[in-house]
Amino acid sequence: MSPGPATFVRLRIRLTVNGLRGQTWRVVLFVVGVLMAAGLAVSGYTLFALPGLLGEERAAGLLATLGGAGVVLGWLFFPLVFFGVDESLDPARFALLPLRRRALIGGLLAASLAGVPAVATLGATAGTVYAAAVLGGAGAAVVQVAGVLLGVLLCAAVSRAVTSAFATALRSRRARDTATVLLAVVAALLGPLQFLVLASAQNADWDRVERVAGVVGWTPLGAPYSLGSEVAAGRVWAVPVKLLIVVVALGLLVWWWSATVERAMVGTAGGTRASAAAPSVRPPVDQLLLAWLPRTRFGALTAREARYWWRESRRRASLITFAVVGVFLPVMLTVTGGGAGGFLPFVGALAAISLANQFGYEGSAYAANVAAGVPGRVELWSRTAGFSLFVLPLLTVIAVVVGLAAGRPATIPTLFGTLIASYGVGLAVVLPVSVRAAFALPDTQNPFAVSSGGGLAKGLLTFAALFATLAATAPLQLAAYLVEDVWRWIGLPVGIGYAALAYLIGSRLGGDLLDRRMPEVLAAVTPNR
Amino acid sequence: MxxxxxxxxxxxxxxxxxxxxxxxxxxxxxxxxxxxxxxxxxxxxxxxxxxxxxxxxxxxxxxxxxxxxxxxxxFGVLPDGVRLFDRLSGAELLAYHGLLRGMDAAVVDQRARELLDVLELGVDNRTLVVDYSAGMKKKIGLACALLHGPRxxxxxxxxxxxxxxxxxxxxxxxxxxxxxxxxxxxxxxxxxxxxxxxxxxxxxxxxxxxxxxxxxxxxxxxxxxxxxxxxxxxxxxxxxxxxxx
Incomplete structure (x- = not known):
């Protein structure tokens, strides 16, 4: 007999609890994560319920439909891009157990509903029930409850099905690497796209938005959340049709998922030997180093780091995400009328943030550097240098593009100065953080995986670093605003000086910290198996 | 020891x-x-x-x-259950280890080639270490440990x-x-x-x-x-x- 969903739910909870056991900081981070989720749930509930309070029937329908669709889309993309899928219930781990596929699918679905995100989603979308109850009476509320429950199911099914399908499609390392990068591009483009939508929404009249919402309401994305407003609007006939749409979509998703889960369980079949690259006759050292790097420890570290930013898929993905976000968002802001100047420190800080878990990217391979006894400062300097090989040209491009887009090429140097300053300050903040709060990324087949628990919490730490950077660059922003005329001339040198000073302090601090903590960092980034 | x-x-x-x-x-x-x-x-x-x-x-x-x-x-180490910097090719990895140990580039080149040759990993093989078989990974790891001629x-x-x-x-x-x-x-x-x-x-x-x-x-x-x-x-x-x- 196969175990029921309750077994899986218990397993999931047990894994979460065991993951927290005996590690105070993990418990703290977990609690912070839960509080954040609770905050999101409450504010989501309020937002969704607001039209009900105000008696705005039209707004209620719009918000529930579009907001609900947004939530589903979030479940689709968020795990893929930012926090990873919770791998604790990886189907491959059940491969050897005599489980029927239905029991497995049901169990995994139930288990993913038993997590913090699912509960938070349920809490937030429950706001639509209130709105429906106020505007459409008890009937609308009951229908909306069904819709919200189906919606959560849909969210869970979407995220599990898509990630499972990806994991299956990406058997060979090469395919995995490529897909990670492609996905990063897509995800990074989402931001600008959303921005474009928002910008056009500002200009658009409500009728157009309503037409869009109407269409979305008939897709599986918005259908579960638009049930209540249909009743309120007197279109009761739409309810069974929309329910059917959702149930069919859910069925298709689960069917697709169960098809891919079977293949995922079989795991990576080898056999795809990488096509051998063309042989090289250059001596090993020349193969490793770029021509102009010194043939020293620093040179080797820098070259290895630079190659890793390009060859390692997770790093390349974050680099590409940064490139897209960094170039598009400021340009969008400029084109749509708002100045991008205030946004640039954010871009510089974002670049530095990529290094927040720099030791985690390579995992236990860092042992080589520990065994060789690389001094902390050399380590951090070379890592910064390797990363900057990519970032500095990018920052230059961003400054030029933004300056041209604003139609004021003369401001390009000061823009660049701002970018450099925030990048330098960002590094100063991030380098010690990367030593102090390194964490392991899992060695799994799934390129989107983040180890269970902690993922969200570590993301929070990154946010903290981001805000610290923005706060630390505020004086420059202020100066630029106060002495605008002079700033045009001194913006670049002051920015560079500020960055250099901050970087020196930060790298010194981080380097000394690393000298004392090398084995601890290694232990922190070694994935548990 | x-x-x-x-x-x-x-x-x-x-x-x-x-x-x-x-x-x-x-x-x-x-x-x-x-x-x-x-x-x-x-x-x-x-x-x-x-x-x-x-x-x-x-x-x-x-x-x-x-x-x-x-x-x-x-000393030279070959740890177990520890990853190598596996997004480098064998030759690059050896060069990395050599320079990390503060060795002269010419010596690194010469020894790395010799090690790759003796361990039958291919002197001009540009396959990344991540795509090596388990046995080849052990061998390149050993080569890295030997490279600087430890006692x-x-x-x-x-x-x-x-x-x-x-x-x-x-x-x-x-x-x-x-x-x-x-x-x-x-x-x-x-x-x-x-x-x-x-x-x-x-x-x-x-x-x-x-x-x-x-x-x-x-x-x-x-x-x-x-x-x-x-x-x-x-x-x-x-x-x-x-x-x-």
Whole structure:
């Protein structure tokens, strides 16, 4: 007999609890994560319920439909891009157990509903029930409850099905690497796209938005959340049709998922030997180093780091995400009328943030550097240098593009100065953080995986670093605003000086910290198996 | 290599409980132990990869934990269960290790080519290490440990996942290395390999040395396997259990 969903739910909870056991900081981070989720749930509930309070029937329908669709889309993309899928219930781990596929699918679905995100989603979308109850009476509320429950199911099914399908499609390392990068591009483009939508929404009249919402309401994305407003609007006939749409979509998703889960369980079949690259006759050292790097420890570290930013898929993905976000968002802001100047420190800080878990990217391979006894400062300097090989040209491009887009090429140097300053300050903040709060990324087949628990919490730490950077660059922003005329001339040198000073302090601090903590960092980034 | 009173505790489990071990220079030292005996933990503490809770580790007279720079210059390590910088090709990885050890670029080039050639990894093979087979990964790891010509080699499970042909090659290399005055410490749970290679043996169980000395004194007139099973306290099947099999 196969175990029921309750077994899986218990397993999931047990894994979460065991993951927290005996590690105070993990418990703290977990609690912070839960509080954040609770905050999101409450504010989501309020937002969704607001039209009900105000008696705005039209707004209620719009918000529930579009907001609900947004939530589903979030479940689709968020795990893929930012926090990873919770791998604790990886189907491959059940491969050897005599489980029927239905029991497995049901169990995994139930288990993913038993997590913090699912509960938070349920809490937030429950706001639509209130709105429906106020505007459409008890009937609308009951229908909306069904819709919200189906919606959560849909969210869970979407995220599990898509990630499972990806994991299956990406058997060979090469395919995995490529897909990670492609996905990063897509995800990074989402931001600008959303921005474009928002910008056009500002200009658009409500009728157009309503037409869009109407269409979305008939897709599986918005259908579960638009049930209540249909009743309120007197279109009761739409309810069974929309329910059917959702149930069919859910069925298709689960069917697709169960098809891919079977293949995922079989795991990576080898056999795809990488096509051998063309042989090289250059001596090993020349193969490793770029021509102009010194043939020293620093040179080797820098070259290895630079190659890793390009060859390692997770790093390349974050680099590409940064490139897209960094170039598009400021340009969008400029084109749509708002100045991008205030946004640039954010871009510089974002670049530095990529290094927040720099030791985690390579995992236990860092042992080589520990065994060789690389001094902390050399380590951090070379890592910064390797990363900057990519970032500095990018920052230059961003400054030029933004300056041209604003139609004021003369401001390009000061823009660049701002970018450099925030990048330098960002590094100063991030380098010690990367030593102090390194964490392991899992060695799994799934390129989107983040180890269970902690993922969200570590993301929070990154946010903290981001805000610290923005706060630390505020004086420059202020100066630029106060002495605008002079700033045009001194913006670049002051920015560079500020960055250099901050970087020196930060790298010194981080380097000394690393000298004392090398084995601890290694232990922190070694994935548990 | 000399280890004194090493202790390592993981959460509640005592992985290594006050371990003393002296490895004479020029010896070929086998560290034997069942799974979970603390072999990897001990070797990691000996080479500075894992901070011990107590005790000290000296290598060729230098304390690994108070004078790491001097000590680390003198040994080569092949850790087990640790990834390499596997997004580099074999040649690049060797160049990286060489320069990391502060070696001259020309020497690195020459030695790296020789090692790649001898270990049959292909001098002009540009496949990334991540795409290597398990055995090839062990070999490139060994090459990295040998590259700077250390006087002491610390190898954790060097023969695991290695095919017999490569294993024979590695044995030859190590034997020649010891004959030339080098010292090798390696862990294993394969008796045959240890019996064939080692001049000295230590048997480790539950985080402490149970028996050590030269191969002859440890083994006496029995086979190493018998001694090992007896010391570790393994049970022998009597036939009454698992009767349903």
């Amino acid at each position: 000399s280890l004194r009173g090493l202790v390592k505790r993981f959460d509640t489990k005592l992985a290594v409980a006050g371990l003393d071990l002296d490895v004479p220079a020029g010896s070929f030292y086998g560290l034997l132990g069942p799974n979970g005996a603390g072999k990897t933990t001990t070797l990691s503490m000996a080479v500075g990869l894992l901070r011990p809770d107590a005790g000290q580790a000296r290598i060729l007279g230098y304390d690994v934990w108070t004078d790491p720079a001097e000590a680390k210059r003198r 002491l080699l610390v190898l954790d499970e060097p023969f695991e996942a290695v095919d017999p042909v490569s294993a024979a090659l590695i044995r030859d290399i190590l034997q020649r290395y010891v004959a030339g005055g080098g010292t090798v410490v390696f862990s294993s749970h394969v008796m045959e390999v240890v019996e064939r290679l080692c001049s000295h043996v230590a048997i480790l169980a539950a985080g402490a040395i149970r028996l050590n000395g030269t191969l002859g004194t440890v083994r006496g007139d029995r086979s190493l396997e018998d001694v090992f099973v007896q010391v570790v306290g393994g049970r022998t099947a009597t036939g009454s259990e698992l009767a349903w099999l």
